[in-house]
Structures are given as structure tokens and as C-alpha cells.
Amino acid sequence: MQRKATALDVAKRAGVSRSAVSLVLNGRGDGNVAKESQDRIRQAASELKYSPNAIALSLRNQRTRVIGIVSDEVVVSPFDGNIIGGADDVARAHGFVTVVMDTERDASRDESAVETLLDRQVDGLMYVTVGLKPLDVPHGMLRVPSVLANCFDNSPSPQLHHVIPDEVSGGREATEHLLQLGHRDIAFLAGAATSPAVPLRIAGHREAMARAAIPVREDRVFTAGWDINDGFHGAMGLLSATERPTAIVCANDRLAIGVALAAARLGLAVPRDLSIMGYDDESRIAATMVPALTTMALPLREMGAAAMTMLLEQIEDRVQTPTPRGGTGLATNAGLETMVPCRLVVRESTGPVPAL
Amino acid sequence: MQRKATALDVAKRAGVSRSAVSLVLNGRGDGNVAKESQDRIRQAASELKYSPNAIALSLRNQRTRVIGIVSDEVVVSPFDGNIIGGADDVARAHGFVTVVMDTERDASRDESAVETLLDRQVDGLMYVTVGLKPLDVPHGMLRVPSVLANCFDNSPSPQLHHVIPDEVSGGREATEHLLQLGHRDIAFLAGAATSPAVPLRIAGHREAMARAAIPVREDRVFTAGWDINDGFHGAMGLLSATERPTAIVCANDRLAIGVALAAARLGLAVPRDLSIMGYDDESRIAATMVPALTTMALPLREMGAAAMTMLLEQIEDRVQTPTPRGGTGLATNAGLETMVPCRLVVRESTGPVPAL
DNA sequence: TTGAAAGCGATACCAT
């Protein structure tokens, strides 16, 4: 645990001044420092395994190249981690480091997390949530370039840019997939009513049905919750009736597991007797379900990448323009809002409507 | 985005010197600074919303109060996030901040992540993995106090302390639970053979069977994989035979979902005809399964907390002694290894053995 | 009781 080599150590070893070391190691050697000295400096630096002290650099330059990410529960929860993954990719590509602080859903920790990050002089801030939700933006976020991912400014006059999934078209395309397979009696098992994503996905569903000129039976659309048992009970109700839907769209993949469990218990084969769709393309769940789940994937990586790109642009303009890799289309950008399209993933849990 | 107030600003406003500000704000005012000045300083500080620049502090004090956490995929994966949660709890309680870098399973990024953290002068490092595994410890970790969570030093002469779950007793207690319910024909559906956790859990299973003097049928114990479909296919084999086990222990909760799906398809009621046990107590899965899953919970938070406590003790001795809250017992500490016990969670998927 | 000054590590300007 001996001290790391400093620029002074390198200078001594090379028999030059600290200034020379600084110039050479930052590529500004030519024209300022003799070729010979340059070689000696580089030699000494590598011998001592010199790398500059980022703390000292930050103090000197008044920029840390650190982006602070605050999350409500992304780290500890099983979801949406890929938003951070996508954001980090972009940050790293630009020589930035991200530091993540998770408040574990304790909103009272928001401000202090932001202050801690601000005390550490982060160059920018990003707030990431699990699940789409309104956010009371911590005040500190207005003091440096900031951006919101998967959440949006809840105040009457929003100030921060946010990146969210296009839930309406997600819901619509899910239902359209089923419509194309010939289904007409489609149920929509929504999550908890408290999520702002729920009405949007339902709106998409209704849009698809309307375009196909099929009336939506109100008893076919209801909020159930987000968990396996919610899906199970919802499906048991739907499927035990004499007249049952031929397809069920679930607002997430765990609901779909519950539905599959119910179908199996009732002796219904999937997709022969019943088509099931999930939502989220939850990692290690959707792809390995039996049968593998057709689902609407949330563009988590893309969202994180888009948000970070935006943020870095605010910080330095010379970041090359982003390549938004939307799934089924391009991200749309309206004012403070960027919507990234969801992506239909067709697997085996959906199939043609059964013959009567 | 105006500049933050510095100690100098506070000093000016209070009409004193920087030194006085520093002394007072660090509690060393009494006996050094006049009562009156103290008040003026505190007043000025709060008016200017002064908080010290952590970067400058770090440079000056040669300690950053930052712990770097490197993870192989904890952030982006749905698992084991609570290790970081538990670690962060402890760190925050001691005035430390954690910064997490996820390498997304790219081992070649390990070294550079550690170097980046080291350049930023972290006071200590922790490596956290998803799932128990051997680790090629990045060299840089040996340069500052470091600890391993959920992984262990793969080298011939390990140097770093590690904290891992007690998988043997986890496996044993899972099977014992079933034994107590009267089961005799118990199958063990293990995960992928590549995981070091698998042989340990199996060893625990065999231990329990041996203690009960029940021979283990070799066709009842096999590695399947970790996913829903693996559980499904494993169970279909096991349950379609004329002589089928009355209980199945799964090496994780997703395997258990697959088993439940298979049971439902075969018309077997759980737990009446078949008891199913999971492992992990995976968040939003185990508790909401239908029926709710009896499972062996991994002590993730405790592991993270134990590892961080250990690390902070290395950094400063004056950290109050930890209160290891093991689930079913106390953490055991042998040499470089701390094992934290797993915790049996009894729910509804296990029940008495069916009458013949 | 107070303020001046050194120093943490690096950079950039300005003499030489």
C-alpha cells in the first residue's frame, strides 16, 4: 500500500520539471519539450506506472468527469438495471465515470444523495427509476446539467429533459400482434392503477381495437397488480367463464407467468387454446418461459443511452451525435420529452386464434 | 449554475479568516475561536448554504471516504442487488459513500475499473458478484484495503477476505424441512454444474438424507440449469415416471416455477400431490408464486453488510463492532472466510407427504 | 483569539 507515484516522482526520475511531465503526458510536448526529454519522461512514467491523481485533476480543472446517477431502487431491484447499463456505456465511451447512489425508495434520501454528489462536484446528474413514474425533482438537480430516465418532472413547470418508453404504441402494437393472428376477444390484464404506464398501455390497446373496429368489452380490461398471483387470479376469473377470451395481454411478464399457471391448471394449452403476451421482456424470465413468452420489450438500454447522450451534450457540445437505436422505429423528441419505442419480441406463447 | 460557496466566502461574510471557519465548522471552535465569531460563522455558513468541497477535502486529507464497488453484473442483472444495498447501508452509516462500477461480465474490464477507482483515490474496494463464484482478483485490489462479497479469491494463495453464504447448510436445511414433513423420496434439481454453489447445495442435501438414514437415489439428483424451462423439463422427466418423488428441491426459484408449470400440466396439485422448494427467495417471485414458494433465502443484505463492516474495520479501527444479523444463526468467521447462514422461508408450496 | 502560510497533486502561464 505504498503511495502512488506523482508527477513529481516522474519529473525527478526523468531529470526534468513537473511542467514538462504535464505537457508531454498530455500530448502537448512537441514544440515545447526536447525529443530526448520526452522519451525520458514517458519512460519514467511507465516505469513508475504513473497515472494522474484524478482528485487533484478535478480540483485543478473544476470538472470531475463524473456523472452522478441517483436511482429510486434500480440497483437493489431486479428491474431496469439496463437503463444504467446503457447510460454507463455512453459515459465510458466519452471518458466519463458514473457513480450510482440508490435511495431504496426512500424519497427523503433524494435530496441528500444529490447533495452528496454535488459536494463531490459531479459534472452532471441523472435520475433513474424502476418503472415509469412522476418525480419530485430534487432541487440540487437544477444546479448542474441533469436529465431524467424513466421518470418525468412532476412539477407544474418542468425544467428537466426526460427519456421514457413509448407506452401507448407499446400497448397498441402488443394488441395488434394478436389481432393479426386473428384474435378478436382479447383481454388486457393491467398492472396496478398507480402506475402512469398503465393507462398509457391500456390506451394503446384501445387504439388497436378501435382501428380494427372491434368494441372493447369493459370486463375484459382491468387492473390487477404486477405479480404472479395477480395474474393467476385475474386469469382464473377470465378463463373459468363459459365465454373466455382467446388471448390475454399482460402488463408485465410476471403477470403472464400467473396466467400460464392458471391456464395449465385449467387444462388449457398455450398457445393452442390461449395466447398469452407479456410486457417488459424481463431478463431470464420471458425467454425461458414454457412456452417462451411473446412480449413487448422495454427499450431500457436505449433509454439509458439516449439520456446520457443528452446529458453529455449539455456538458460539452463536442460529443458526436447519438445513434438512437430504437427497436421498431426511431426515438421521437418533443420539447423536453424523448420517447423511445418498445420492441415486439415474438416467441411461442402466441399463435393463431383457435377455430370455433 | 453559479459557483458554490467556498469557505472563503463564508469567512468574508463573517468577517473572519478561513482558518476560523474551518475550525468552527469542524467542531474545534471552542477554546480557539470567540463565541461571537462562532455564531457569525455558523450564521454565514447556513445563509450561503455552505458545504465543503469534497474534492478539495479529499486532496487535502488524503482520504476520500469513498468505497469503490466493482460488480460483475449486479447492477444490470435482476439478482443480488441487495448485497450492494446492505453494503451501502453500512457505508453510509459511517459517513462513507459507495461508487459502483459494473463490468457487465466482461472480465477484461475488471482491471481498468479498479484502476479508475484507484485513480480516484478510493479508500477501499469491494468486489461483488452475481452468484457464488471464484474470482481472479484484479491486481489493483491488493493496493488498498479490499474485500470480496459472494466470490472468493481464485489464486493459489488467497489474500483477500471474502463473505459468502453457507450453501452446505442451506442445502441441508432445505431437505431437512421436507424430511420433517414426512417426505422420503426427494429429488434435487440443481443448477448448472459450472457454479460452485451447486456441489455445495447438493452436499448439504446428501448430508440431510444421510442423517435421516435415507439412501440417495442417483437418478433423483441432477444438474439441470437455472431457468424456468430447465425446471420444467427436469420435472416432466421426474413426474411422468410411474414412481415419482413426493418433493422436489430446486436450486433456485425460477427452476421452481418450471416445476410448478409441469405439475399443473400433469394435473398434480401443489402441495397436496407434490411439494416444491425454491432457493434464493427471489424478490417478487417467490412470495407471489401460486402457491407461494417455500424457499431458502440467500442472506444478501447481511453479506453486503458483513463485507462492508469488515472493510471499514480495515480502513479505520474505530468503527463500532458489527451486529451480524444472520438469519437462522450467526455468521461464522474462519480465517479469510466469513460464511453467513441462509434462512428458511416456509410458505405454501410444501406440505405433508401424501398418503399412499 | 486570530490570521498567515504551507501543502495535498496537477496544470498553465510566464519568465528565463
Add this chain to the structure above:
DNA sequence: ATGGTATCGCTTTCAA
């Protein structure tokens, strides 16, 4: 071409 010096914000010692 080169090295001395101020500076970033803060703490700590030392002298007044």
C-alpha cells in the same frame, strides 16, 4: 526549451 509559480478549496500548524 525549460523551470518557477499561482491556483483549485480545504485543513493544520505556527506566529503574532
